[in-house]
Amino acid sequence: QVQLVESGGGLVQTGGSLRLSCAASERSLYSYTMAWFRQVPGKEREFVGGINWSDGGAFYADSVRGRFTISRDIAKNTVSLQMNSLKPEDTAVYYCAAGSGLGRIVRGAYAYWGQGTQVTVSS
Secondary structure, three states: OOOEEEEOOEEEEOOOOEEEEEEEOOOOOOOEEEEEEEEOOOOOOEEEEEEEOOOOOEEEOOOOEOOEEEEEEOOOOEEEEEEOOOOHHHOEEEEEEEEEOOOOOOHHHOOEEOOOEEEEEEO
């Protein structure tokens, strides 16, 4: 069982930046991919980006590529999502997730989820 706790959400103006963090309870994440998803009311939870814990390889949804950066801190067992040039359409609840396998972008590939953190971008 992997427990995930997100932090760092909040309110920011268009063009601003926020950094989300996710702390994992599992000490050995080598075989996991960590990912961020987001969801707005009435819509499906969508993939934002992920990182393969073993080699640090990151991959992103087209909508955020070039603006968002995912990184991991092996010593602290955390994954972060740096969000720059934020837009009102980035407003959502952001979820951290962990799953086995590499490079997965579908929700069903992730078995473990955090509670979510709200990100609101004002226009």
